[in-house]
Amino acid sequence: MLPGLGCAGLLALWLALGSDEVQKGNADGRILPREVTLENLDAFEKQLLRDLPVGTTKQDVETYLKRWEISYTYLPPDSGWLEYSNSFYATLDNIGSRNFLRASLSISIVHDEEDKVRAIWFSVKYK
Incomplete structure (x- = not known):
């Protein structure tokens, strides 16, 4: 001792x-990603928007996602999906349930032609 x-x-x-x-x-x-629930979802979304405001570089977004262990995929600008390209897509699974369906949070982080955050969209999906 x-x-x-x-x-x-x-x-x-x-x-x-x-x-x-x-x-x-x-x-x-x-609120850590593994702590997100349907009850604290709004607070988590506000936290993420504060952490990654419009204009954040693509490199900083990727660093953020890795640091907080948020699994993601990236769709490059030349992917052929113009509306959805140059974006990170992340999902937080099992954030709660409603009517026997499990909820997950989908996060879309869209970048402009200068590789800076243009918008962040959230949607809750039930399976």
Whole structure:
């Protein structure tokens, strides 16, 4: 045991240094992707819009998605799907249920020709 630290001190130190949420930034009250529910969905959407405002670079969006472990796919500009190209598509599964159907959140992050965020769209899908 470290001198001067009792069991309570060691527990506090372990929680602060070993907690995944503290290391990833949840200490500031963020809603982590794995914590999204139908009840806190609006707050999560606002958080994401604050974190990735219009004009955010494509590289910063990809870094953000990787940092918060949000699985995504990217459709490049030359994909042939003009309306949907140059966009990231992400899904958060199992955010709740209604009438025996499971809910998931779909996130579309659309970039302009300068590779900057133009719009972010959210939709809840039930399966």
